[in-house]
Amino acid sequence: MLLAIDAGNTNIVFALVETGGAAGGKIRARWRIATDPRRTADEYAVWLNQLLVLEGFSRSDVSAVIVGTVVPRALHNLQVLSSKYFGTEAVIAGQEGAEWGFALDVEEPGNLGADRALNAIAGHARHPGDLIIVDFGTAATFDVIDYRGAYKGGIIAPGINLSLDALVTAAAKLPRIAITAPDSTSVIGRNTVDQMHIGIYWGYVAMIEGLVARMKAEVGRPSKVIATGGLAVLFEKHTDTFDVIEPDLTIQGLAMLWERTQIGN
Template sequence: MLLAVDVGNTNIVFALFDGSEIRGRWRIASDPRRTGDEYATWLTQLLAMEGIERSAIKRIIYSSVVPRAEHNLSVLAKKYFDIDPLFAGQGEVAWDFEIDVEQPHTLGADRALNCIAAHELVGGDMIVVDFGTATKFEAIDYNGAYKGGIIAPGINLSLDALVGKTAKLPRIAIRAPKGSSVIGRNTEEQMLIGVFWGYVAMMEGLIDRMKAQIGRPVKVVATGGLAILFDEKTDIFDVIDADLTIRGLQILADRAGTQ
């Protein structure tokens, strides 16, 4: 089995693949101070709950946008699984697609993996929208080349800024507003409308502008935890795949295994 680990700024996702099937998926808060021993204790318990022996894991691949976490994840792989892990974008799992931007080396691992998975699983000209700490929009052509994109504050970051910089506004949970009215009747409703519908309007506007600039038919692929929530209120997405990033890790690891 393959253990694929995607380290984001907010969460780390561990996914266990048996071939292309995801056998288990677990999430833990990102903390670069967490040691390899702590990861091992947590992960071993979760594997046991699923009836999976630690020895069943034969390969490990990581992607990370938090460099400080990489050492402790290496300790996890080597000490507890006796495996030299692969790091996405490095060595035998270096990026194998064209990164057609001014500073190719600055492309984050999560964005690169979304490009790989979307091209493999969907194909054609695409815009990939990834809802994370930041919301990223990626333009990918029919050859799988990354042509550039957009980085916007994630909706939770936007809400944190709104609440943190005001004295009286309450903290609210992100959800779809009830009904279709965009005129709120109380403070919390007004905040929710502003954050949610404002975010939908931003996405729709940016995607329309990207499509116009690309000038060819484009599929819009969405990933990340909030993709399904927004899909309920807009028709801009053609494909929803919450596992796009970790599927990119699985594809990259399998390609390396056949070389």
């Protein structure tokens, strides 16, 4: 099986993915750990080995590793994890032998984050036509992929947790609150916590709806909207902006990219 590693700014997701055959691409297990570039390969191995056993697997079940990262400092220890504990050299998404394989029709193609490129690969493979992919992570990213699979550009906005952290840090009397889908659709808060909840949640929904509407108008063709990332389901009940929610889009992109590297090998 393939160990697909998506190293983001806040969390690193490890996923065990079936390769080849009818079950190819099926995610058998996934785990999440806070991103810390100082974490060593040995620390990853102890943590991951325990989780593999809990799910009924072992290190010997992993035959290949692919890593996609937007945190360059985390890459070395993940490569060591792969070679030392799984006996295989990790494929690095976007690097030699695992290039993206689609047109980057933007001014700075080298600056596109691995997660966004992987979302584009999986999104285009799974959904025909023009796409807008909204990824809820540390930042919220909005990406446009045309019907040919070319990346056309997008938007980077502060993630909802980042926005809340900034608000609480800058305003001494405001409490820290949890971000949850509200029970009420009212946008007139009767107390401080409700007012903060409304401002963060409904303000974010308004941003999503407004930006996606503007992007659709600029594309000028019907576009399917895909939501992904850990917080995507938080907004599902309170907006009809998304046509589909695919929480594992980045992992699926990693698996597809790895399969592509095996062609001809």
